Amino acid sequence: xxxxxxxxxxxxxxMIGEFLNYALPLPIPGGVYGLFLMLIAxxxxxxxxxxxxxxxxxxxxTMSIMFVPATVGLIEHVDLLKAVIIPFSIIVVISxxxxxxxxGKVTQLxxxxxxxxxxx
Numbered sequence: 001x002x003x004x005x006x007x008x009x010x011x012x013x014x015m016i017g018e019f020l021n022y023a024l025p026l027p028i029p030g031g032v033y034g035l036f037l038m039l040i041a042x043x044x045x046x047x048x049x050x051x052x053x054x055x056x057x058x059x060x061x062t063m064s065i066m067f068v069p070a071t072v073g074l075i076e077h078v079d080l081l082k083a084v085i086i087p088f089s090i091i092v093v094i095s096x097x098x099x100x101x102x103x104g105k106v107t108q109l110x111x112x113x114x115x116x117x118x119x120x
Contacts, residue, residue: 006055009047013038 017034041047074081081088 003055003058006052009052010038010055010059013041013047 014031014034017032017037018030020033020037021028021030038047038052042049
């Protein structure tokens with residue numbers, strides 16, 4: 001029963017995000033609204049981490065399986081991809097490097113910031 005409750009909390013936040021996407025005239029996906037709502041709810045204590053942690057971990061563990069149908073769909077239409085494979089590959093590599101660099105920089109800043117707090 002606890003897993004169903006946790007899933008309902010996660011999917012409820014997701015649905016609110018989708019509603020915001022529909023209601024607001026901004027070009028922001030509903031999933032992004034949902035992520036920010038979940039972040040705010042967790043940071044403010046409205047939702048405790050223990051209220052969603054186990055189901056969230058399960059979803060993260062099985063996330064790679066969710067990409068299999070999309071990959072199969074791409075393989076079925078490889079003839080359409082031949083024209084854009086080189087620019088697509090370049091974009092994927094560049095965006096991956098950017099994400100890795102930004103993630104590393106943010107992590108370093110957070111470690112540096114928490115290190116200062118612990119030394120005080």
